[in-house]
Amino acid sequence: MSKIMKPIRKTGIIGYGAYIPKYRLPASEISNLWRDGQDKDFLPIKQKSVPGPDEDTITMSIEASQNALKRAGTDPQKIRAVWVGSESHPYAVKPSGTVVSQILGIVPDTVAGDFEFACKAGTEAIQAATAFVGSGMGEYALAVGMDTAQGKPGDALEYTAAAGGAAFIMGPAEEAVAVLEGSYSYVTDTPDFFRRAHQKYPEHGNRFTGDLAYFHHIFNAVTTLMEELNLQTSDFAQAVFHQPNVKFPRKKAKDLNFTAKQIKEGLLVDFVGNTYAGASVLGFTAALDKANPGDRILLASFGSGAGSDAFSFIVTDKIEKVRDRAPSTRSYVHREEKIEYARYARWRNKIVMH
Amino acid sequence: MDIPRYWRLRNQRYRLEGTECIECGQRNFPPRCICPHCKSDSLKSFRFSGRGTVYSFSTIYQALDTFDKDIPYSIALVKLDEGPLITTQLADVGPDEIQIGQPVEMVIRKIYEDGENGPIQYGYKFRPALKE
Ligand SMILES: [Zn+2]
Numbered sequence: 198m199s200k201i202m203k204p205i206r207k208t209g210i211i212g213y214g215a216y217i218p219k220y221r222l223p224a225s226e227i228s229n230l231w232r233d234g235q236d237k238d239f240l241p242i243k244q245k246s247v248p249g250p251d252e253d254t255i256t257m258s259i260e261a262s263q264n265a266l267k268r269a270g271t272d273p274q275k276i277r278a279v280w281v282g283s284e285s286h287p288y289a290v291k292p293s294g295t296v297v298s299q300i301l302g303i304v305p306d307t308v309a310g311d312f313e314f315a316c317k318a319g320t321e322a323i324q325a326a327t328a329f330v331g332s333g334m335g336e337y338a339l340a341v342g343m344d345t346a347q348g349k350p351g352d353a354l355e356y357t358a359a360a361g362g363a364a365f366i367m368g369p370a371e372e373a374v375a376v377l378e379g380s381y382s383y384v385t386d387t388p389d390f391f392r393r394a395h396q397k398y399p400e401h402g403n404r405f406t407g408d409l410a411y412f413h414h415i416f417n418a419v420t421t422l423m424e425e426l427n428l429q430t431s432d433f434a435q436a437v438f439h440q441p442n443v444k445f446p447r448k449k450a451k452d453l454n455f456t457a458k459q460i461k462e463g464l465l466v467d468f469v470g471n472t473y474a475g476a477s478v479l480g481f482t483a484a485l486d487k488a489n490p491g492d493r494i495l496l497a498s499f500g501s502g503a504g505s506d507a508f509s510f511i512v513t514d515k516i517e518k519v520r521d522r523a524p525s526t527r528s529y530v531h532r533e534e535k536i537e538y539a540r541y542a543r544w545r546n547k548i549v550m551h
Numbered sequence: 552m553d554i555p556r557y558w559r560l561r562n563q564r565y566r567l568e569g570t571e572c573i574e575c576g577q578r579n580f581p582p583r584c585i586c587p588h589c590k591s592d593s594l595k596s597f598r599f600s601g602r603g604t605v606y607s608f609s610t611i612y613q614a615l616d617t618f619d620k621d622i623p624y625s626i627a628l629v630k631l632d633e634g635p636l637i638t639t640q641l642a643d644v645g646p647d648e649i650q651i652g653q654p655v656e657m658v659i660r661k662i663y664e665d666g667e668n669g670p671i672q673y674g675y676k677f678r679p680a681l682k683e
Pocket residue numbers: 572573574575576577586587588589590591
């Protein structure tokens with residue numbers, strides 16, 4: 198059986214957009230408070246992004262989607278699906294997509310729902326949007342991966358749990374800045390990381406997080422995709438992996454025979470942290486910002502629970518025209534104001550008053 | 552603000568939709584039924600670009616409980632590029648960083664949460680214009 202997934206009608210990315218909040222918490226702030234700086238030489242990243250007190254997954258999805266719309270130049274009324282992938286939807290019941298589509302002028306002729314699959318909720322939305330457009334159910338669909346992730350104070354995840362993400366308007370290949378060559382998804386039941394209903398912070402099954410979760414799933418997703426498309430690592434100009442820290446994507450790239458140069462542009466975690474559902478897709482927008490027509494780009498997410506989505510995109514000459522219509526991903530990376538742990542704790546509701 | 556009122560005004564607050572006078576061309580925000588300039592009642596909906604400059608501002612240190620999480624925050628009169636002066640909260644900017652005449656742009660932010668169980672209200676704020 199053929200495992201590769203391809204829509205009936207050729208489909209691609211018409212517009213893409215990123216968003217990262219302005220504030221950064223250096224990992225040293227967490228280390229100094231919780232570990233007396235004892236782990237200062239082994240920090241997983243330099244700093245992570247923190248949303249302002251008035252930001253959430255909905256507001257951030259709106260800005261990323263506005264950037265995607267600017268690049269696409271599409272009439273919002275022609276977008277027939279709005280799917281936001283996140284593990285930090287502001288409401289338990291009321292789709293983020295309703296507010297997003299009202300504000301962007303997409304309503305009322307649309308479907309709008311939320312996706313949840315830990316850190317791969319964004320690429321899950323891309324798969325669905327591709328199918329929706331590729332089957333002809335709608336001309337365009339909007340897929341967003343966005344998070345304001347939270348780690349338990351003092352926990353290993355607190356160093357990296359960050360905020361940001363990206364939005365993509367999928368549409369017919371003739372209009373695309375990057376055409377989808379094929380995709381593949383690999384999913385198993387793995388208890389590496391989860392959050393029960395009504396709990397504020399997630400739990401992680403330590404012994405599962407590395408080999409059995411991240412590495413196993415991405416390895417299978419990427420090697421199957423490449424085998425089925427008959428591709429070698431050297432066929433890709435760039436590769437972007439889910440990035441929970443600096444070490445994991447570097448090791449994964451090496452295992453799969455990708456060079457440091459191939460993953461460089463899409464590796465943002467050291468400067469902005471792990472933006473969960475936003476992480477691989479945000480890196481992918483940075484890769485698109487630097488891509489040349491004809492380049493092939495690999496995107497591979499990982500979501501705990503667990504699974505990985507792998508995509509191969511081929512960049513078209515349309516990218517040159519649309520790139521500068523919205524702020525680059527790097528411009529959001531460089532827009533930064535460092536904050537101290539106290540302000541972070543207040544804004545992120547870590548100080549409990551009742 | 553109560554839920555029905557917020558719902559009724561959502562396209563103003565979400566999309567900066569005001570009015571343009573068909574007779575004299577004056578643009579207004581919030582939307583009007585009668586043109587304040589020429590008294591005409593033939594008006595059409597007009598969506599503002601969301602760009603403007605800071606006309607004046609003030610910083611709030613004592614707020615209602617609803618806005619406690621945000622203090623200190625600044626309120627500004629912003630002169631929109633299309634003419635009208637509007638009152639808005641500023642985002643992503645400390646009180647010492649704001650300057651009169653500074654270019655600003657509209658963003659969508661949380662305005663407030665109606666307690667632990669109520670709705671979250673979103674709407675426009677303005678932040679220093681992104682450079683690029
Ligand atoms: Zn008039």
